[in-house]
Amino acid sequence: MEITFSLEQINEVAKQILNSNPKKVILFNGPMGAGKTTLIKAITKLLGVEGATSSPTFSLVNEYLTTDNKSLYHFDVYRLKNETEALDMGIDEYLYSGNWCFIEWAEKIPNLIPEAYSIIEMKLNTDGKRTIQLTC
Template identity: 45%
Template sequence: MFSIQVDSINELGDAAQQLLKAFPNERIFAFYGKMGAGKTTFIKTICRTLGSKDNITSPTFALVNEYNTDSDSSIFHFDFYRIKNSEEAMDIGFDDYVFSGNYCFMEWPEKIEELLPSDIVEVTIEEVTPNSRLIRANKI
């Protein structure tokens, strides 16, 4: 189990490094948290840590964004907040992304729970104070 409290946005880089170090062989991360908890901000920081210089934004309407890294690998960032059903995820080629071997970071994975592979890292972000977050992760 991974757990870290960050008390400012400036500490997210260290938290991202520690999360990736805690799960070095994992590529599929499901992010849980309330609206405004910081899921997108943390994913952006993780992508930067992995070497992406792309413009990283929440794919709220596109469902998935692809970012490139310095090592020419891809990172896939999903946002299922607006999805109506799991068929929409399948229509964008969800399985192809998830089983590509590349990093996949998912916001609002509870919307497609039945499609999630059994071997993922669940990351939960909880607001402690307006500027502090408790980030916990566990491989399921």
């Protein structure tokens, strides 16, 4: 599925993503400034996360609880030097928990990604719109 959208349409795009039944582990690929974190915020809201969400750039992972008391994890592994650092933080326990896991910069940990995952490729277009390609 490919969608081109403006930021004003991001909530509708988040609905379309969830309606496409993606795997619970979703890799968000794209350059800095493409809107990965903004899209993840919209998706987490639809999944029942109330309150503020933010990029886990420095903490590597943010855990959120949904209104039905389920955990949801948002990773930003950009700052990792190698996969060993991810293993040291226990990333495998998160990824195999059965909960939603949204991962930015997953190309840093290719050997740790579970077999079942979806990918969202994002790009920022010259007109300010974003284009995503979802592969389930």
